[in-house]
Amino acid sequence: MLESRLEQADLLKKVVEAISGLVNDCNFDCNDSGIALQAMDNSHVALVSMMLKAEAFSPYRCDRNIALGINLSSLTKVLRAAQSSDILTLKAEDAPDVVNLVFESSEKDRISEYDLKLMDIDQEHLGIPETEYAASISMPSNEFQRICKDLMNISESVSIECTKEGVKFAAAGDIGTGSVTLKQHSNVDKPEQSVEIDLSEPVALSFSLKYLVNFTKATSLASKVKLSLSNEVPLLVEYELSGGNSSYLRFYLAPKIGDDE
Numbered sequence: 001m002l003e004s005r006l007e008q009a010d011l012l013k014k015v016v017e018a019i020s021g022l023v024n025d026c027n028f029d030c031n032d033s034g035i036a037l038q039a040m041d042n043s044h045v046a047l048v049s050m051m052l053k054a055e056a057f058s059p060y061r062c063d064r065n066i067a068l069g070i071n072l073s074s075l076t077k078v079l080r081a082a083q084s085s086d087i088l089t090l091k092a093e094d095a096p097d098v099v100n101l102v103f104e105s106s107e108k109d110r111i112s113e114y115d116l117k118l119m120d121i122d123q124e125h126l127g128i129p130e131t132e133y134a135a136s137i138s139m140p141s142n143e144f145q146r147i148c149k150d151l152m153n154i155s156e157s158v159s160i161e162c163t164k165e166g167v168k169f170a171a172a173g174d175i176g177t178g179s180v181t182l183k184q185h186s187n188v189d190k191p192e193q194s195v196e197i198d199l200s201e202p203v204a205l206s207f208s209l210k211y212l213v214n215f216t217k218a219t220s221l222a223s224k225v226k227l228s229l230s231n232e233v234p235l236l237v238e239y240e241l242s243g244g245n246s247s248y249l250r251f252y253l254a255p256k257i258g259d260d261e
Contacts, residue, residue, distance in 0.1 A: 002030050002066050002092040004057040009088035009103055011056075011221070011242065013079045015249060018218035019048045020072040022211075022251075027123050028068040030092070034060070034247070038125060046211050047234070047252040049128065055245035066092055068099050069121035078114045128252070133228035133236070135162035135203045138196040139182060141225040141239065145216035147180045152209045154178045157256055161204040162229060167197060171209070192223035203229045205255040212237070215251040 006012060019026075019039075026039040034053040040046065054060040082088060082103040091100040098115040105111075147169050151158050155173035162168075170179035187193040218239045219225075228236040234252040241247035 001063055001094055003061045004090045005059060006057055006088045009082035009086040010084040012088060013082060014221050015050060016072055016075055016079060020076060021214045022046055022048055025071050025119060025121050027121050028070060030062050030066045032062050045254050049250045051248055053245045053247045056247045064094060068092060069119035071119060074116060078116050081112050131230060131233055134201045134230040136198040137167050137227045138224055140193055141219045141222055144225050145219045148209055148212045148216055151178055152213055156209055157206050158209050159204060159206045162199060163202045164199055203231055205229055207235055207253055207255055211253050218249050221249060
């Protein structure tokens, strides 16, 4: 069986909020390493990959591999019952029809329990190749969110150009053009405000802003976001999940080619 206890129900709540705009139904694949999720959006332009390592839970038990097929809008409704400070315990049998969610207040004076019906989702698991990226940018996640939202007012797409001078986000639309350039800098007092650029060669690619704005729903999960780019491969947008145990939420987005939407 599966039994996993998450000190903050809010973590799962925010993860589901961040991905539910891209996918409706997906499998939560549970094994002894933790709980993973991988799904593509309907247009096959974006892919989301999440890993909540076993170390993120206390305790964590998963006797054999279980796939929990879940409708995300149904899960969102159940998670609304949780207060942000609640402790969440997930339970499922080996061949489950339902997943059991128990929310416990931090003072232990209130316990809510829900059973969510599971779905049989036939989902192919895509092997994501290990990629050596030409450019990686680590920046404040709220800064990335602001840039994407501001440029969305001008155009549906953004060009991301990374050189040794910095990273430039540029958009051109019917009303005009706009750009934001960030230069590498370190903030010793507030390291989460630093911008770090690791560059082996310059890169310039265009992406749909609609998807990037969607990805930034994960901003509340991490103070930093990492963007990894290489020519002709999907952009990787990565948020490290709290706890420092290598848990992550990753989004991959195919670049736009010419006038392709």
